[in-house]
Amino acid sequence: MPEPPTPPTGLPDELVDSLEACSPEQLRQVATYADELATYRDEEPTETVAEPEADDRPDAVPAKATITVKEINDNRYYYWQWRDGEHVHSAYKGPVTPDG
Known part of the structure; x- marks a missing residue:
């Protein structure tokens, strides 16, 4: 590779600087950790509070969805949540x- 890759936009400068100071082995470890952390956060357990009512569910939300609190x-918010294959x-x- 003739030039180093360009970091994604939106990453904090401090993170980019830290990554640029890492060895190839450390970068591989960071990549593995970042992937595992992202997967964990995608599937992070949430508190299930109720089964959704069919008349209250938006059209884009499937019948198998449950209401969770995040x-x-x-601040606490209700979300419809459902699994589609490996994705939540x-x-x-x-x-x-009501006030937030």
Whole structure:
């Protein structure tokens, strides 16, 4: 490879600088860890709170979906969640409490 690869846009400069300082073996370890972490976060367990009602489910959400609660920045939100093969899909439903 004549030139080093260009980092993806959106990565923090500090992360790019740290990666550029790594050895090839460390980079391979980081790649493995990053892939495993992404898979974990895609399938991160969430609290199941109720079975969805058919009349309340959007058209794009399948009948097998359940309602889950996810906490983001100390706020709790309802999401429709379902599995399609190896992928877990989510669709926003609304805040757990009406004020956020």
